[in-house]
Amino acid sequence: MDVLYFAWVRERIGLPRERVETKAATVMELVAELKAREPRYAAAFADISALRVALDQELSDFDAPLDGVREVAFFPPMTGG
Amino acid sequence: MDIRVTAEAFDFAAEAQGFSGRLEASGAVVTFSGIVRDNADGTLERMEIEHYPGMTEKALAGIAEQACGRWALEDVLVIHRHGAMRVGETIMMVATASRHRKDAFEAAEFLMDYLKSRAPFWKKEVTSGEGGAWVDAREVDEEALGRWLE
Numbered sequence: 001m002d003v004l005y006f007a008w009v010r011e012r013i014g015l016p017r018e019r020v021e022t023k024a025a026t027v028m029e030l031v032a033e034l035k036a037r038e039p040r041y042a043a044a045f046a047d048i049s050a051l052r053v054a055l056d057q058e059l060s061d062f063d064a065p066l067d068g069v070r071e072v073a074f075f076p077p078m079t080g081g
Numbered sequence: 082m083d084i085r086v087t088a089e090a091f092d093f094a095a096e097a098q099g100f101s102g103r104l105e106a107s108g109a110v111v112t113f114s115g116i117v118r119d120n121a122d123g124t125l126e127r128m129e130i131e132h133y134p135g136m137t138e139k140a141l142a143g144i145a146e147q148a149c150g151r152w153a154l155e156d157v158l159v160i161h162r163h164g165a166m167r168v169g170e171t172i173m174m175v176a177t178a179s180r181h182r183k184d185a186f187e188a189a190e191f192l193m194d195y196l197k198s199r200a201p202f203w204k205k206e207v208t209s210g211e212g213g214a215w216v217d218a219r220e221v222d223e224e225a226l227g228r229w230l231e
Contacts, residue, residue: 004133006131006133006201006203007131007203007205007215008215010131054133054136054201057133057135057136057139058136058139059140059199073133073136073201075133075201075203076203076215076218077198077217077218077223078197078198078199078200078201078202078203078218079197079202079203079204079215079216079217079218080161080173080196080197080198080199080200080201080202080204081115081172081173081193081196081197081202
């Protein structure tokens with residue numbers, strides 16, 4: 001699946017998107033896999049309460065299943081307007 | 082319904098006039114525009130707005146559709162910029178049109194409350210001599226959504 005990062009999550013991880021091969025069943029499991037990769041991922045995902053997640057461009061939550069999902073995006077709370 | 086996400090500057094007055102000019106049955110138009118304001122020290126060099134192409138358009142259209150389902154609106158306009166903007170530049174606008182003012186006012190507030198916290202935009206303030214700081218989401222903005230859930 002494609003994993004996208006925005007705002008300070010993108011800056012902390014150092015890239016805007018990447019292709020991830022995973023068998024993670026939920027967003028939380030994907031986060032755990034990413035955190036285990038490198039310190040920059042661990043830093044970005046240190047406080048999940050400071051993050052939001054979208055699955056296939058719809059806001060979702062961290063216990064949501066990833067079954068059939070093609071695009072996962074992580075970002076801080078939005079500040080539009 | 083007209084939803085636009087653009088890096089280009091737009092003319093608020095011309096857009097408001099164009100919106101009003103296309104109406105047939107409305108007696109009330111409410112417009113709101115958001116403008117880049119300077120920080121307390123007067124050192125803001127620019128505001129940078131990042132967004133999530135694809136999701137942004139969908140989220141804005143979804144919010145506008147909700148507004149149309151909830152109030153009797155003849156038309157809705159949302160324009161939101163991304164990229165770099167200087168103090169005084171218009172970031173975004175909404176316009177709503179209805180037969181009577183109450184629907185137009187309420188729908189405009191609803192659109193603003195939702196697009197502040199539910200449309201995927203992120204603001205960064207860049208001051209002279211610094212790399213920039215992401216604007217934190219404010220709790221009052223999240224709380225503002227609560228009143229529409231009743």
